[in-house]
Amino acid sequence: MATGTLTAERILEVTEEVLRRYGPAKATVVDVARALGVSHGSVYRHFRTKAALREAVTHRWLGRTEQALEELTAAPGPAPGKLHDWLATLFEAKRHKAGDDPELFATYNVLIDESSGVVDQHVTVLEDQVRRILEEGVSAGEFAAPDPAASARAVFAATARFHDPSYAPTWESETAEEEFEQVVGLLLRGLRP
Amino acid sequence: MATGTLTAERILEVTEEVLRRYGPAKATVVDVARALGVSHGSVYRHFRTKAALREAVTHRWLGRTEQALEELTAAPGPAPGKLHDWLATLFEAKRHKAGDDPELFATYNVLIDESSGVVDQHVTVLEDQVRRILEEGVSAGEFAAPDPAASARAVFAATARFHDPSYAPTWESETAEEEFEQVVGLLLRGLRP
DNA sequence: GGAATGACAGATATTGAAATCTGTCATCCG
DNA sequence: CGGATGACAGATTTCAATATCTGTCATTCC
Numbered sequence: 163m164a165t166g167t168l169t170a171e172r173i174l175e176v177t178e179e180v181l182r183r184y185g186p187a188k189a190t191v192v193d194v195a196r197a198l199g200v201s202h203g204s205v206y207r208h209f210r211t212k213a214a215l216r217e218a219v220t221h222r223w224l225g226r227t228e229q230a231l232e233e234l235t236a237a238p239g240p241a242p243g244k245l246h247d248w249l250a251t252l253f254e255a256k257r258h259k260a261g262d263d264p265e266l267f268a269t270y271n272v273l274i275d276e277s278s279g280v281v282d283q284h285v286t287v288l289e290d291q292v293r294r295i296l297e298e299g300v301s302a303g304e305f306a307a308p309d310p311a312a313s314a315r316a317v318f319a320a321t322a323r324f325h326d327p328s329y330a331p332t333w334e335s336e337t338a339e340e341e342f343e344q345v346v347g348l349l350l351r352g353l354r355p
Numbered sequence: 356m357a358t359g360t361l362t363a364e365r366i367l368e369v370t371e372e373v374l375r376r377y378g379p380a381k382a383t384v385v386d387v388a389r390a391l392g393v394s395h396g397s398v399y400r401h402f403r404t405k406a407a408l409r410e411a412v413t414h415r416w417l418g419r420t421e422q423a424l425e426e427l428t429a430a431p432g433p434a435p436g437k438l439h440d441w442l443a444t445l446f447e448a449k450r451h452k453a454g455d456d457p458e459l460f461a462t463y464n465v466l467i468d469e470s471s472g473v474v475d476q477h478v479t480v481l482e483d484q485v486r487r488i489l490e491e492g493v494s495a496g497e498f499a500a501p502d503p504a505a506s507a508r509a510v511f512a513a514t515a516r517f518h519d520p521s522y523a524p525t526w527e528s529e530t531a532e533e534e535f536e537q538v539v540g541l542l543l544r545g546l547r548p
Numbered sequence: 549g550g551a552a553t554g555a556c557a558g559a560t561a562t563t564g565a566a567a568t569c570t571g572t573c574a575t576c577c578g
Numbered sequence: 579c580g581g582a583t584g585a586c587a588g589a590t591t592t593c594a595a596t597a598t599c600t601g602t603c604a605t606t607c608c
Contacts, residue, residue, distance in 0.1 A: 167581095168581090168582085190568085192569065192570085200582075201582070201583050202569090202570080203571090203572085203573090203583060203584070204583075206570085207581070207582080210571090211570085211571075212570065212571085312533070312534075312537050313541065315534055315537065316541050319516045319537075319538055320514070321513070322516050322522075323512040323513070323515050329515075340505070341512055344505050344506065344508065344509035344512075345512055345513050347509075347545075348506065348509050348510070348513065348541075348545035348546070349542075349545060351545035351547075352541035352544035352546075353541065353545075361551085361552085380561095383599060383600085384600070384601090385598085394552065394553050394554065395600080396553060396601090396602085397551080399600085399601065400551075400552080403601090404600080404601075405599090405600065405601085
């Protein structure tokens with residue numbers, strides 16, 4: 163079935179499929195090897211441990227969200243509106259993933275709990291995007307932020323309710339959207355010069 | 356050992372002890388009855404189910420925090436400082452419980468996960484205290500909040516990072532205190548008239 | 549008569565033996 | 579010779595038998 167050489171990339175693709183099919187509890191390295199048509203020893207040539215393989219899958223998954231938000235970050239436009247949209251996009255992306263395919267979302271949440279290092283890196287990337295938006299706003303006189311990096315962490319922390327997966331069960335509620343706007347409104351007011 | 360009549364209050368006290376000793380997974384109604392020196396049927400006279408007993412324990416535990424914060428809420432003084440102190444006290448109380456006796460804290464977190472209704476009520480009580488502080492500030496011209504109840508929910512949501520037990524592992528970090536001040540500072544700025 | 553008991557049925561948890569998986573490595577193949 | 583293999587040891591998971599627990603209720607006790 164597998165075409166050509168066995169690459170790390172191909173293993174990651176198949177691992178995603180196996181995780182989707184069997185779930186995080188039952189997906190084994192042997193399953194991945196079987197789906198690839200190779201021995202499990204070959205998988206271990208590319209990933210030192212099962213944990214490393216799962217972390218790589220998680221990294222890929224989180225990277226996709228980072229990429230979508232990076233485009234927003236780099237786009238032109240006033241910083242306050244951009245920050246609002248950046249947060250709204252993050253919220254909407256997470257809410258969509260959670261509501262659309264709850265099982266797959268649950269699977270990735272298990273992976274995320276396992277891979278704290280990968281998540282820390284993800285958070286750092288996102289906070290850095292927020293920091294860049296804040297700095298842009300400070301330059302344009304739209305924001306006051308003596309320490310943009312610290313403010314970025316604060317903004318990210320204050321909106322955890324809307325992007326941290328542990329709150330996913332509440333994201334479908336009718337009031338979630340309104341509460342999001344309230345929090346973001348408060349933060350944008352707090353950032354005014 | 357037990358003195359006099361069997362009361363709901365006495366059962367709750369002993370249940371707390373049993374939970375502390377055995378943990379949430381192993382503490383049984385039979386254990387509670389044994390510690391009380393009665394048959395387990397007698398416990399069921401006061402609490403319809405094991406879940407109801409655990410919820411009552413949770414309610415009592417959360418009520419103690421509500422009470423401490425209520426005193427702060429009712430005290431005189433400028434609203435901005437009071438809101439800051441209220442949030443700082445909540446943070447400190449949680450952090451202290453988590454750091455002081457991690458096992459007991461973990462036990463109560465298990466109970467909390469089971470008792471969503473009780474927790475919702477607790478959150479409502481705390482948000483109401485925040486709302487009263489906000490209204491006080493609006494009256495004194497210290498805050499601008501067209502809808503104090505909505506702003507109270509926003510303030511509570513934005514500080515989840517510092518009172519939601521799922522974040523407890525990060526509360527000991529050196530930067531937690533600083534991040535708390537950043538978030539609260541941003542919120543207080545956002546509430547200014 | 550109101551509170552407590554303990555035997556009971558069905559549900560849940562524990563246990564230990566068997567099966568499977570993870571990670572290594574000597575060997576094989578192109 | 580670099581990459582793939584599959585047998586292997588120790589760790590983990592599964593499964594089914596056994597034990598315990600939950601919640602009820604007819605009976606006992608004060």
